[in-house]
Amino acid sequence: MENGEKQEIYLPQFVADILTHHGGLVENGEQGLLEFVLPPAMAATLKIAEHGRLNFTYADIAGEAIDASYDSDLFTNIAHFFQEKGKWATATFPPYEPGTEKIVKTLRERLSLTNAVVSVGNIESGDIFYLLVYFKYAAFSDERQEGIVGVLLQEKSLSTAEIQGNGQEILEKLSQGEVIPPCTGDDMGRDISIACKVAEGMVQQRTEDLVKSLERRLNRDVKRVCEYYETLKQEARKSLEKKAIAESKRGSLTENLEQQIGDKLHAIGSEQEWKIRDLISQYALQVEIQPLAAVRIKTSSLIFHMAIKRRLSTRKFALSYNPLLHQLDRLPCEACFCPDGNSYYVCDEQLHIVCSNCLARCPHCQKQFCRACHPSGCSKCGK
């Protein structure tokens, strides 16, 4: 079962991370149960005993194990736990600087812009802030798939990255002693909405197989329904014609035979349409994405200042080395913010950095336009 597998990979590890991060002890027990011992305050917040076993499957394995599935009270209380702590936690991550020579060599390929020239100027050490946001998602139709996705955002450059697995390596190195100023409300709102966009893209990728399987089954069932109703229509026509022949032999004429056949076929056709609509809604995929927790992380590393030149205009931009992921941050697409773009361009109007999709031609007038300058539609034809 696909659902069961997905859940077993993400949820227990995620919960184990949260419990250990806040001072609990956990150990994998038999039958996929997670054994735990918690500090009293944490047990009280989660409304469970200080020790026991958690059951992540929907199966009723062991009577005394605590239900820890996505629908459980425990899961809701874990969300509370973040809220009480301030759902927006802050933390520091150990600074790290790679050798500049090594990194400068890779700069050229990492910073390539298809239609602009990039020149790297000053390289300095400095504080960098990241926002790490975890989202829980559930995709359901006749099947259900659930999981957790993590998005990392550099607050200045708006460079984004997907967190692989549950980001345990990052969580382990976070420390919470230092007082870190919160970012302004506007920035937080912008950053969270960018993280949401990225999370949506990630969920879309993760549910690709599910969507394909739904489409396959929908097509199969629609084909069956069409075949069934085609047969029904042929039989209805035949039986009405037969009846007409029998009646004419008896000397009486059937009135409006074509009209009768037409009415019958129309009735069957409406039923067929209704049945297909029913199938489409049965196989439609609903997706819910909810932010679970966000951490504002302060760290420090190298910051690369550069100048982006396009025709006669120049724009300053800075990208940083990412100590959390051990790599130079990627260029952001300043329209969709999805981290998987391969080639980046610069727009003519404001020198936005955008991916090829976000500078694509308008499907109506075929003119290229920047989705960061014009998020609501084509600037040339207005569509």
Ligand SMILES: [Zn+2]
């Ligand atoms: Zn884009």
Ligand SMILES: [Zn+2]
């Ligand atoms: Zn633009």
Ligand SMILES: [Zn+2]
């Ligand atoms: Zn257009």
